[in-house]
Amino acid sequence: MALHFELVTPEKLVRSQDVHMVVVPGTEGEFGVLEGHAPFMSTIRDGNVQVYASAGSAPETIAVKGGFAEVGANGLTVLAEHVEA
Amino acid sequence: MASLKELKDRIKSVKSTQKITKAKQMVAAAKLRKAQAAAEAARPYGERLAAVMGSLAAKVGKSESAPKLLAGTGADQRHLLVVVNTDKGLCGGLNANIVKEAKAQAKKLLAEGKDVTFYLVGKKGRAPIKRDFEKLIGKGYDTSAVRNIGFEEAEAIAAELIEMFDAGAFDVAHLVYPIFQSALAQEPTTVQLIPVPAPEVAEESGAVVEYEPDEEAILAELAPRYVKTQIFGALLEREASEQGASMTAMDNATRNAGELIDKLTIQYNRSRQAAITTELIEIIAGAEAL
Numbered sequence: 472m473a474l475h476f477e478l479v480t481p482e483k484l485v486r487s488q489d490v491h492m493v494v495v496p497g498t499e500g501e502f503g504v505l506e507g508h509a510p511f512m513s514t515i516r517d518g519n520v521q522v523y524a525s526a527g528s529a530p531e532t533i534a535v536k537g538g539f540a541e542v543g544a545n546g547l548t549v550l551a552e553h554v555e556a
Numbered sequence: 557m558a559s560l561k562e563l564k565d566r567i568k569s570v571k572s573t574q575k576i577t578k579a580k581q582m583v584a585a586a587k588l589r590k591a592q593a594a595a596e597a598a599r600p601y602g603e604r605l606a607a608v609m610g611s612l613a614a615k616v617g618k619s620e621s622a623p624k625l626l627a628g629t630g631a632d633q634r635h636l637l638v639v640v641n642t643d644k645g646l647c648g649g650l651n652a653n654i655v656k657e658a659k660a661q662a663k664k665l666l667a668e669g670k671d672v673t674f675y676l677v678g679k680k681g682r683a684p685i686k687r688d689f690e691k692l693i694g695k696g697y698d699t700s701a702v703r704n705i706g707f708e709e710a711e712a713i714a715a716e717l718i719e720m721f722d723a724g725a726f727d728v729a730h731l732v733y734p735i736f737q738s739a740l741a742q743e744p745t746t747v748q749l750i751p752v753p754a755p756e757v758a759e760e761s762g763a764v765v766e767y768e769p770d771e772e773a774i775l776a777e778l779a780p781r782y783v784k785t786q787i788f789g790a791l792l793e794r795e796a797s798e799q800g801a802s803m804t805a806m807d808n809a810t811r812n813a814g815e816l817i818d819k820l821t822i823q824y825n826r827s828r829q830a831a832i833t834t835e836l837i838e839i840i841a842g843a844e845a846l
Contacts, residue, residue, distance in 0.1 A: 479601045481785060510764065511765065514768075514773070514774055550608075
């Protein structure tokens with residue numbers, strides 16, 4: 472029961488792991504992605520991606536700038552141009 | 557015949573040249589590994605972006621509402637050739653090959669009656685292109701001061717190109733850059749940069765994807781990113797090609813220097829022997845005469 476989360480920048484694959492939930496700052500509002508989310512695509516605004524490793528755990532925040540997020544059958548992929556861990 | 561001293565000096569000079577080429581070869585080998593790793597690390601982003609672009613472009617198609625970067629200006633008259641060269645020499649025929657490809661493209665377009673402008677990235681392409689097409693050289697981007705080429709440079713180049721496109725400076729842009737195949741082979745290639753050619757659709761998932769904002773807005777957002785990624789990829793390929801070509805060229809140079817040293821050493825020893833023999837004959841002849 473986990474969501475596969477990938478964070479990719481032009482320079483490298485920053486993150487590729489199974490997590491509980493990820494909250495992504497979409498252009499039209501933040502959205503949380505859990506496992507089994509419907510296919511979805513959104514551009515993102517500059518902000519923080521919050522990664523919840525497991526239910527109830529404190530989120531880990533990663534600052535991203537410019538890009539988009541895609542939810543498909545194989546999980547969530549965030550393509551960001553700049554990432555500050 | 558060269559004197560002993562001259563030969564000795566010559567050997568010394570070739571030896572020091574060999575030291576330089578050998579050092580450069582080792583530096584290039586180390587840098588090549590790094591450049592290759594960087595090129596590989598950049599691949600996932602490009603692939604994802606191409607896949608998303610492909611599926612979106614297939615949906616929106618060439619409709620009128622498609623962003624200008626994808627649909628183009630509608631004309632096909634003014635072409636811009638973005639030529640990516642290296643900043644440093646000592647890399648064999650790499651730059652010559654890139655310039656040759658760029659010139660071939662330019663000649664082909666000119667023969668079709670199109671207008672051609674160059675946009676030069678990297679120092680080493682400027683002089684040879686200037687020789688043939690001095691009037692056609694437009695702007696350029698200098699990367700010589702940058703130590704580690706990164707996404708910032710690609711962003712800056714893409715921003716300038718897109719600005720030029722929006723200002724109507726050209727209709728079609730092509731990117732000429734070397735593709736790194738191995739340390740021995742770097743293939744100069746030309747790809748269309750603007751308008752963005754629709755990438756091949758990798759997978760056609762049946763699922764209905766929801767878009768936020770709508771497809772066209774996302775596509776408009778993605779098109780400039782795609783241009784950036786293409787340029788970034790070209791810069792990385794250039795980096796790897798430069799180091800690869802440099803390594804091979806310097807390896808050859810080191811070997812040639814070695815051969816030359818051997819040859820000169822034999823010549824030196826022969827002359828020395830000859831000098832000794834002459835001296836001996838002189839002494840013996842002198843002794844006999846007494």
